Amino acid sequence: MSKQYALLVGIDCYLQVNCNASSKKIRKFENGEEVFLPNLKGCLHDVKTIETLLLKQYNMSPDDITVLSSSLPNPLVDVVDLDLVQPVEPSTCLPTFDNIKKAFESVCDKATSGDLFFFHFSGHGARLPRVPASPPTHITDPSLLTVDYCLQGRAVRGWELNRWLKHLNTKGVRVVVSLDSCYSGGAWPSGTNVAGYRTPEKWGSVINLPTDEDDIVPDSSDQPEYRYGDLKKSWSLNPENFTLMTACGVDQKAAELYRNDKVGGHFTHALLDYLEKNKYHVTYRMALEHLQQELQPQRPEIHGRDRILFFGNSEPFMATPVKVRVEGERLRIPAGRAHGVHRGSEFVPFGSSAHGTITVDTTEEFTSSSLISSETRKLLLRHNDTIVPSRWCFAEESVLRVILDQGFEPAGAFAVSLLKELASHIASAIQITRDQEFANAKASKDMVFTLQVRRWDGVRIRGPESLVGYNGPVQPLKIRCPDEYSTVEELAAAVATPLVHLSRFSHTLQLTSASSSLSYEVSISPANGTPKMPPYPRGQSFTYYFKNTDMQKLFFVIFSIGPEFGIKQFWPITDKQQEVAPGQRVPVRGFHFSLPDAPPQIGGLHHCTSRREIIRTLVTTREGVSWKMLEMPNIWDAHRLKMPRISDLREAVFDVSQGCDEWSVSDNYIVVDC
Numbered sequence: 018m019s020k021q022y023a024l025l026v027g028i029d030c031y032l033q034v035n036c037n038a039s040s041k042k043i044r045k046f047e048n049g050e051e052v053f054l055p056n057l058k059g060c061l062h063d064v065k066t067i068e069t070l071l072l073k074q075y076n077m078s079p080d081d082i083t084v085l086s087s088s089l090p091n092p093l094v095d096v097v098d099l100d101l102v103q104p105v106e107p108s109t110c111l112p113t114f115d116n117i118k119k120a121f122e123s124v125c126d127k128a129t130s131g132d133l134f135f136f137h138f139s140g141h142g143a144r145l146p147r148v149p150a151s152p153p154t155h156i157t158d159p160s161l162l163t164v165d166y167c168l169q170g171r172a173v174r175g176w177e178l179n180r181w182l183k184h185l186n187t188k189g190v191r192v193v194v195s196l197d198s199c200y201s202g203g204a205w206p207s208g209t210n211v212a213g214y215r216t217p218e219k220w221g222s223v224i225n226l227p228t229d230e231d232d233i234v235p236d237s238s239d240q241p242e243y244r245y246g247d248l249k250k251s252w253s254l255n256p257e258n259f260t261l262m263t264a265c266g267v268d269q270k271a272a273e274l275y276r277n278d279k280v281g282g283h284f285t286h287a288l289l290d291y292l293e294k295n296k297y298h299v300t301y302r303m304a305l306e307h308l309q310q311e312l313q314p315q316r317p318e319i320h321g322r323d324r325i326l327f328f329g330n331s332e333p334f335m336a337t338p339v340k341v342r343v344e345g346e347r348l349r350i351p352a353g354r355a356h357g358v359h360r361g362s363e364f365v366p367f368g369s370s371a372h373g374t375i376t377v378d379t380t381e382e383f384t385s386s387s388l389i390s391s392e393t394r395k396l397l398l399r400h401n402d403t404i405v406p407s408r409w410c411f412a413e414e415s416v417l418r419v420i421l422d423q424g425f426e427p428a429g430a431f432a433v434s435l436l437k438e439l440a441s442h443i444a445s446a447i448q449i450t451r452d453q454e455f456a457n458a459k460a461s462k463d464m465v466f467t468l469q470v471r472r473w474d475g476v477r478i479r480g481p482e483s484l485v486g487y488n489g490p491v492q493p494l495k496i497r498c499p500d501e502y503s504t505v506e507e508l509a510a511a512v513a514t515p516l517v518h519l520s521r522f523s524h525t526l527q528l529t530s531a532s533s534s535l536s537y538e539v540s541i542s543p544a545n546g547t548p549k550m551p552p553y554p555r556g557q558s559f560t561y562y563f564k565n566t567d568m569q570k571l572f573f574v575i576f577s578i579g580p581e582f583g584i585k586q587f588w589p590i591t592d593k594q595q596e597v598a599p600g601q602r603v604p605v606r607g608f609h610f611s612l613p614d615a616p617p618q619i620g621g622l623h624h625c626t627s628r629r630e631i632i633r634t635l636v637t638t639r640e641g642v643s644w645k646m647l648e649m650p651n652i653w654d655a656h657r658l659k660m661p662r663i664s665d666l667r668e669a670v671f672d673v674s675q676g677c678d679e680w681s682v683s684d685n686y687i688v689v690d691c
Contacts (some may be wrong), residue, residue: 019131021328022124023071023082025066026112028140029057030087032165043169052167054217056102058641060139061088062461063197066281067137073531074296075328082177083120085112087164099536112140112164120183130189133328136182139282139337142198142271143220144174148230152176159267161198177422182259191330192259197282199271200262212636215264215271215282220618244386249568249617260301261320262288272315275299287311292327299327306591315340323590334658335652336405338367343394343402348375350385355635355680356646357524358385361410361444366396367403375404380517382530382680383642406646410444412523416463419449419516424470430505438513445519466516472498476512484523486580487631490658491519493581493615495651518655522582525647526631533681535565537597539634541685544607551688552627559607561588565597571636573646575605580611583651592645594637609691616653627688642680 020621031054044052064086071077087104124134144157151158151174160172199216264271264284272283291307292299301373305319305329324332342349351356360386372392377385389397392675397404411417419441426492439447467479469490475497477490482551485491494515502508544558565571572594579588588605589595597603610630635644650658 019133020128021071021075021077021135022118022128023068023077023135023137023300024117024124025064025067025084025086026117026136026138026140027060027062027084028086028087028112028162028164030059030089030102030164031141031167032087032103032170033167037061044115044167044226045224048221051222054141055213056089056168057140057213057273057280058089059146060197060215061086062279062281062483063136063139063285066283066289070292071135072294072526077611083123083591085116086108086122087111087312088628089690100665114163114173117163117173118181119185124396125181125184125188128185131330133191133193133330135183135193136197137195137197137285139197139215139216139285142196143172143217144172145229146222146225148225150175150230153585161196167215169228169345169425171224171231186259193328194259195262195285197264197271199268199269213271225545229361232668237390246345249383260322260325263318263320264302264339265315265600269315271278273523283315284308284317288317291329298332298333299328300324300663309591312586317458320590324585325405328642330641332650332654334654336407337646337648337659338403338405339364339646340395341404343389343397343404344386346388348387348389348393348404350375350377350387350396351383352646353381353383353385355528355530356644357411357528358646359410359413361413362406363408363410363444364404365407366393366537367405371584373397374407377410383536408442408444409521409524411464412527413521416446416448417443417516417520418465419447420465421449421451422465422467422469423451425468425499431499431509434506434509435513438509441514442513442517464520466519468512470499475501478512478515478519480519484519484526487626491515491582493532497664513533514656515628516654518649518652519582522649522652524586525584525649526578528682530681533679535571535638535679535681536565536637537563537573537636538564538566538682539683539685540564541632543689552690554690556609556611557689558607560607560609561595561632562602563595563605564602568599569638570596570598572640572642573634573636576633576635576644576647578633579610579651580628580630581615581651581653583613583654584647584649586648592643594640594642596640610687612691613651615651628685628690632685632687636681636683638679 028284033053037409043271046052064084068082068084070464072079084105088106089102090105109116122528138161139163143162145160148154153192155176158174158176160174161178162171163171163173166172182194185192197215199214208582223386264282274283274286275278276286287308288304289597291304291311293302301319301323305317311312312482312635326333339349339350349360350364358377358380360380362377364387365379366373366375373390373396375389375393376389377387379386418437419435421428421432426450436447436449464482464484469477469479471477475495478494478496478501479485482488496515499508504513541559561575563573574586574594575588576584578584586592587608595603610628649655
C-alpha cells in the first residue's frame with residue numbers, strides 16, 4: 018500500500034546575529050551593506066494549518082510528516098531589539114540547508130514507487146548571484162532563504178531543489194511542491210490587512226561565500242526541457258513530472274495577511290480554505306482557477322501535472338458542464354460550430370440523465386440554441402441553468418460508417434448491439450456493414466472505420482491515415498477477442514467506446530473556421546540551433562511564436578493533439594486565452610513531446626516508428642472565450658469519461674463570447690522519432 022510523506026518548512030524568525038560570536042552579520046551586499054532579512058509573522062501558522070489538514074483530511078501519519086520551523090517567542094516580552102530574537106526551536110529542528118537536505122534524503126531513502134511526497138515552504142525568497150554549478154543560462158538563481166542565511170548559512174537554490182525532487186521522481190514517487198514565497202525583490206506598497214511580503218525590500222547583489230559552493234558539481238540536467246513557456250522563470254524547477262504550486266508570478270509579491278487576529282500566507286490560507294470546503298474531488302487546475310480570482314492582484318501559478326486530483330494519481334474525466342441562458346422559450350448555449358456543436362447535437366440538464374433532452378436547432382460560430390419545454394425549464398432551475406453534452410452530431414449530412422470483417426460471427430446480433438451503443442452517444446447517421454467498398458469512401462464529411470478480428474491480438478480498429486497519422490490499426494488500443502466476452506452486448510460496449518472517441522476526435526481534427534480576415538503569424542522551430550529537418554529526436558525542445566499582425570487585439574490558445582487521440586489545451590495552462598496587442602510577438606519557449614504514461618494493459622502498444630504531433634492555434638477577437646469543450650482524454654481513458662457531479666459545476670463554461678463571431682484555426686504538424 019502506498020504511503021504519504023510531507024516536509025513542511027516555515028520561517029518566521031531569521032537569525033541576524035550569531036550569538037556564539039561577537040561578529041554580527043557575516044553576509045554583505047556588493048555595496049558593503051550587511052544582508053538583513055526582516056522576520057515574518059505567518060509562516061509557522063501556515064505550517065501548522067497545513068499539518069492539521071494533512072492529518073485530518075488526507076489521513077497522513079504523524080510519523081511521516083517532518084516539520085522544520087523557526088518561530089518567534091510568544092509573547093514577545095523583554096525584547097529590546099526584535100532583530101536579536103532567537104527561535105524557540107532546537108537547532109535540530111531549524112530550517113537550515115543541512116537540515117532541509119537531510120529531511121529530503123530521509124524521505125528518499127524510505128519512499129518507494131507509488132508513494133506521495135509533499136514539500137511546502139513558507140518564508141523569504143530572493144535572487145542570488147550564480148555559483149559555478151548554476152545552469153549556464155542563469156545570471157541569478159531564484160532561491161529559498163534558510164533560517165541562517167544572513168550568517169554563513171547556505172540557501173536552497175531552485176535548481177538544487179530540483180535535483181532533490183528528481184531523485185524522488187526517478188524512484189516513481191509522486192511529488193507535489195507548494196512555495197508560499199517570492200523572489201522579485203524591491204519595495205512594495207502596503208495593502209488592506211497586509212502584514213508583510215515574503216521577499217526582502219531593496220535586495221541587492223549578495224557576495225557569495227565559500228559555503229555557497231561546497232560539494233556542488235555542475236549537472237547538465239539542471240537546465241531541463243520545459244513543456245510550458247514560463248517555467249524557466251519559476252524557481253528553476255522542472256515540474257513536468259510532478260506538480261508545482263507557487264504563491265505568485267515571477268514579477269509579483271507573496272503577501273502575508275491578517276485574518277481573525279492571526280497572520281498567514283495569503284496563498285496558503287486561500288488554498289487550504291478551498292480544499293476544506295471542496296474536500297476530495299478537486300484538481301490542481303480547479304484550485305488554480307479559484308485562487309487566481311480569490312487572490313487578485315496576487316496571481317498564483319500551478320505547473321506540471323495540474324489536471325490530476327489533489328494528492329491523487331489520476332485525472333478525472335468528465336463531460337464539460339455548460340452554463341446556459343433562458344430567453345423566453347429558447348435556450349442560449351455558449352457553444353457553437355467552433356466547438357463542434359451542430360444542429361441535432363443533444364444536451365441534458367445537469368443531473369437529469371436522459372430526461373429533458375435539449376436538441377440544438379440553430380447554430381452560430383460560438384453559440385447555439387434550442388426550444389425548451391416548461392418541464393425542461395424546471396429541470397434547469399434545479400441546478401442553476403447548467404447542462405452537459407449527451408449526444409454529438411457531427412457535420413450536417415455526415416455518416417459514421419463501421420465496416421465489419423469476417424471475424425464477427427454472427428454479425429447481425431453484434432451489429433444491432435453496436436448500433437445501439439453508438440447511437441446512445443452519437444446523434445449523426447450511423448451505418449454498420451460488411452461492404453468493403455465503403456473503406457475507400459471519399460466523402461469528406463463521412464467517418465469510416467473498419468473492425469478486424471485477429472486471434473493473436475483481439476479486435477483492431479482501422480481508420481483513414483489522415484486521422485490516425487499512419488497506415489495501420491489504431492494504437493495504443495487493446496480490445497480482447499470476441500470469444501473472451503461473455504455476451505454480445507459486452508463486446509459491443511467495449512468496441513463502441515473507442516469508436517465514439519475516434520469519431521469525436523476526427524470531427525474535432527476537421528474543424529475549420531468560416532472565412533476569417535484575422536491577421537497573425539505562427540511559427541514553431543527547434544530550439545538550440547537544431548537542424549530544421551524532421552523527424553526530430555525524442556525530447557527535442559521547440560520554440561513557438563505567435564505574432565499579431567492585425568490592427569486589433571487578438572486572443573489565442575494552443576492545443577496539443579496527440580497520437581494517443583487526446584486533445585488538451587497546453588497554453589495558457591488554465592482555461593484562459595493569451596492576449597496579444599497589435600504588433601506584439603509572444604513566445605512559448607521550451608516545450609517538447611514525450612510518451613504519456615499508459616496503463617499496464619497498454620504496455621508497449623504506442624505507435625513508435627514515428628509520432629505525429631499537432632499543435633493547434635485557435636484565435637479569436639474577444640477575451641474570455643472558453644475552448645474547454647474540445648478537450649478529450651487519451652483513447653485508453655475514454656471509458657472513464659463520466660457525467661459531472663455537483664462539485665464539478667464550478668468547472669462550467671460560461672457565456673462570455675457575445676460579440677465574438679470571428680475566429681481562426683491554424684495547425685502545425687511535427688513528426689518526432691520514438
